Amino acid sequence: EVQxxxxxxxxxxxxxxxxxxxxxxxxxxxxxxxxxxxQAPGKGLEYVSVIYSGGSxxxxxxxxxxxxISRDNSKNTLxxxxxxxxxEDTAVYYCARRVDFAFDIWGQGTMVTxxx
Amino acid sequence: QSALTQPPSASxxxxxxxxxxxxxxxxxxxxxxxxxxxxxxxxxxxxxxxYEVSKRPSGxxxxxxxxxxxxxASLTVSGLQAEDEADYYCNSYAGSTTYVVFxxxxxxxxx
Numbered sequence: 001e002v003q004x005x006x007x008x009x010x011x012x013x014x015x016x017x018x019x020x021x022x023x024x025x026x027x028x029x030x031x032x033x034x035x036x037x038x039q040a041p042g043k044g045l046e047y048v049s050v051i052y053s054g055g056s057x058x059x060x061x062x063x064x065x066x067x068x069i070s071r072d073n074s075k076n077t078l079x080x081x082x083x084x085x086x087x088e089d090t091a092v093y094y095c096a097r098r099v100d101f102a103f104d105i106w107g108q109g110t111m112v113t114x115x116x
Numbered sequence: 117q118s119a120l121t122q123p124p125s126a127s128x129x130x131x132x133x134x135x136x137x138x139x140x141x142x143x144x145x146x147x148x149x150x151x152x153x154x155x156x157x158x159x160x161x162x163x164x165x166x167y168e169v170s171k172r173p174s175g176x177x178x179x180x181x182x183x184x185x186x187x188x189a190s191l192t193v194s195g196l197q198a199e200d201e202a203d204y205y206c207n208s209y210a211g212s213t214t215y216v217v218f219x220x221x222x223x224x225x226x227x
Contacts, residue, residue: 039164044221045154045162045205058215094161101150101209102167109161 003028009110022078022095031050038091042111085114127225138189138206145179146187150209201226
C-alpha cells in the first residue's frame, strides 16, 4: 500500500525553527517529484516546495530563503526544514507526490502553529 | 488572494449536475493542459479527482469530468450524490518560475 506519513508538527514561537518529516512506503522518494503543500486554518491549499527526482528544488516566494526541502534516500523520507517561522506559516502541512503535473498521493498532514 | 479564481460556493440536488469554474491567465490555465482538481472532505487530506484537464485517476467515478476553454477550466459533477459534498480545489502548472498555483476553493453543497 502506498502511504505518506507526516510528523514533526507542533507549537513554535515566531522566529523559531521546526523540521517536518514525511515517511514514504510503497513508493521511492528519490525516484519521484515530492512536494509540500500547506493549508492555513479555514483557508485554501498553498504550494510550498518541490524536490525533483534529480535533486533540484523549487520554493514558493512566501517561503524562499526560510524553508529547505530535502530527502534521505536511505530512510525513504522527505523533509521540510522551516526557519524564521512567522504567524502566517501556521497551517496543516501535507507532503504529496507530484506525477503527471498533479499531486496524486497525499499524506494525512501535520499541524504547525506559530505563536507566542 | 489566490492565483486562480473559483466561486466560493456551488450547490445542487441529488441527481443533478453542477459545474465549478476555475479562471486563471494565459500564464497558467490557458498556457498548459496541466489543470488538476482535488476533493477535500472536512478534516481530511485532498484527493486527486482530475488531472491533465480531463483525465480521471483509477477509482474516481466517471460522474466527475473536467474541461478547459481558454483561461478557464471547469469541473462537472453529474448525478450528484450526498458524498460529493466537499471542498474542491483547482490547480494549474504555471511554468518553471512560479511552478504551480491553486484556486481558492469551492464548497459544494448537495441540497
